[in-house]
Amino acid sequence: MTLTRAPEQAAQPRAGSSFYRWGLLLAVLALGLGAYLSLGVGVVHIPLSAMFSPNEDQWEIISRSRLPRMAAILLAGSSMAVAGLIMQRITQNRFVSPSTSGTTEAAIFGILLATLFVPGASLTTKMMIAIVTSIIGSVIFLQILQQMRHRDPLVVALLGIMYGSVISAITVAVGYRLDLVQLLDIWTTGSFASILSGQYEPLYIVLFALIAGFFFADRFTVVGMGRDVSTSLGVNYTFVLYTGLIVISIMSASVVVVVGAIPFLGLIVPNVVALMMGDHVRRVLPVTAVAGAGFVLICDIIGRWIIAPYEIPVATIAGVVGAGFFVWLIVRHGKGASA
Amino acid sequence: MIFLHAVSHAYGATTVLDGVDLSIPRGKLTALVGPNGAGKSTLLSAMARLLKPDTGQVMVGDLDVLSAKPAQLAKKLGVLKQLNQLSARLTVIDLVRFGRFPHCQGRLQAEDHRIVEQAMDYVDLQEFRDRFLDQLSGGQRQRALIAMVLAQDTEYILLDEPLNNLDMRHGVAMMQLLRQAADDLGRTIVVVLHDINFASAWADYLVGMRDGSVVAQGTPEQIVQREPLREIFGLDMQVVDVAGRKIGMYWHPELVGAEELSPVAVYG
Known part of the structure; x- marks a missing residue:
């Protein structure tokens, strides 16, 4: 083999990758700005000018309700989008997502079980039971697929x-x-309306799932190339597959318990990102997380704004947008675009 | 050297490998040939630990395929099946970089990048490096996958029907590429081929299979002869000598030169 390209040259970041870094930075900034603005939206309007020096009442609203709500939106949006991304990769199927293949439904079933058999269960207990049932639900789905x-x-x-x-x-x-x-x-229709401090904190568990997802990103990409390629590259296909399912289940169940189901989120966001950036999980995961958070943030602000002072649940808004997108995706597939 | 001993496998009641004993020479281009259902792909899968045979032993170099650590074997043997089906949408360069996964677990060092670039040069895809695989032609995509397996930098490379979906020109280019990889890089390459003449023209060693057994093996000069070919393919064909290479004339019964063949006998 002759060497025609120096290693320094090869290791240099390409124009494409610096574009990617700046794009991601801009997206994060935009998300931050949106999140900041969302603090002002609600039954009690808090002017932007008051945000830096709120009076006591305003601070009470911000700290008890608005900040927790924003945190929940960011956590739920990013983790459900990433859960969809991982699921689509490990099943090699763009049309699946936790909310369209039983994971979310199994989590809700778990909450019902918790309500029945552990009366007065804490949020964390419900979450643990829901995680277990959604893992079982996902594994059964996978078994059906493999049959x-x-x-x-x-x-x-x-x-x-x-x-x-x-x-x-x-x-x-x-x-x-x-x-x-x-x-x-409460759980089938996701909404951030009832998020208050002291009642949503277990949701932070999805951060661990996100980190685990990022750690396994390259393996998810390899598994997304199929069992044979995985084996050839020495990646344990079955182990990575089930790791992925567990990560997905933790994310979905946690979000369902705290916020409720948000339909299509895990379907739309990863697909749009993949359309632009491809399926390299390590590279698209941060963008998918940011985009998912942004999508939910926008849906939530719209829901709070349309019929103010009342609210439309975020699930309804996401459902309307998502259903339309799903149809578009299927039509596109039918026309022979690579899926 | 790849060494198989008494390898048998059955799918339900159908025996697909029937006690195969085989040694595949090192540093050579070996072609597995035979009719559909002869067990070529299954044998290749067994060599590549994509399939665990019911019985038998498979050694790749000094590694026992059935008991070796997957990560260790991945540095020694790379395999590609179904070269045209890949549902992941990756750029060419990203795909080829994944060939380094067994060596660096995704964290590429300067040395890994160097090998990746060499593989890219080797298959001549530098100008398409940032294209997505679904934006390439079938031949380019196949070359990208070859580059990935070259970047894996394994002594043994196993390919299942690398000429599938390639037109004649790209088929020749692919065989040339594999020939060079064997000659210049000293790789041991095993390919499943359908066309006996591609195998005859490019391979060092031919393994003819039929009904799950190896029925003939040897150099192209030894195998591309009337008798062994009849044994392997159940097809009578005249063999001509063109510039020192044996070519089997199988395309039309009239080319066979044999009198009594009916179509039924030809394909029976």
Whole structure:
């Protein structure tokens, strides 16, 4: 082999990668600005000028409600988008996401179990039970996938939606018998309206899941190239697959317990980012996290603004946007674009 | 050297490998040839630990494939199957960098970058380095994957039907590339090929399989002869000598020069 390119030259950052760094920095700044502005939106308007020197009442609202709400939005948005990214990579299917393949539904089923069998369970207890049930739910989905001969991505996605609906149906049936349907609404329809300090902190667990996701990023990319490529590169396919499922389940279940389900988030955001930047998980993960947080932030602000002083749950806004996007994605796939 | 002893495998009631004993020479380009269902791909998968055979032993160099650590084996043997199906949307350079994964776990050092660039030069894809794989032609994509396995820098490279989906020109270019990798870089390369004449023209060693067994093996001069070819393919063909290479004329019964063949006999 002859050497035609010096190693220094090769190791130099390319124009593309510095563009990427600046883009990411700008996105983070924009997100920060948006988050800051969101502090002012609500039943009690807090002018931007007061943000730096709030009076006592204003500070009470900011610290008890607005800041926790913002933190929850950022955590939930980034982790659900990243959960979708990881799921799409390890299943090699752009059309799956935690909320369209049973993971979220299994978490809600877990919350129902916790409500039934551990009366007065703390948020953390509910979260642990929900994590366990969503891991079980995801593993069953994976098993179904591996049994299937038919690997058309759309069929797999539809199967996931059906599977999720079956779990939901069981949950609702149990809830209906025990008069808990009203309560279930809290988790099936995600909303940040009731986030207050002292009631959302367990959500910070998703930070650990995000870090774990980043640590495994390259392995997720390799597994996304299939079992044979993974084996050739000495990556333990099954181990990485299940690690991914656990990370996804922790993220989804934590968000569902604290905020409720946010439909399509894990589907839209990773797909848009992948469309522009590809599937290199380590590179797209930070962008996906920022974009997911931004998407939820915007949906939440819209929900707070449209019928103020009332609120539309973030799940409704995300559902409207997401359903439209999902249809577009499928039509695009039907036209033969690479999926 | 790759060494297989008494390797058998069955999918349900169908035996696909039937007690295969085989030694594949080092530093050579070896082609596995045979009709569909002969067990070529299964044998390649068994060599590459993509498939655990029901019985038998597979040694790659001094490593027992069935018991070696995956990470250790990944530095010794690289394999590509289904060269045209990759659902991940990566750029060429990123894909090739993943070839270094067994060596650096994703944290590439200067030495890794050097090897990656060499592999990129070798397959002549530098101008497409920042393109996504789905923006490449089939031949370019196949070369990108070859570059990945070259960057893996393994002594043994196993390829399942690298000529699939390639037109004649790209097929020749691919064989030339593999030939060079064997000659210049001293790699031991094993390929599954369908076309006996590609194998004859480029490979050092041919392994002919039929019904899960190795029925003939040797140099192209030894294998591309009427009798062994009949044994392997169940097809009678005239063999001509063109510039010192043996070419089997199988495309039309009239080229065979044999009188009594009916189409049924040809494909039976």
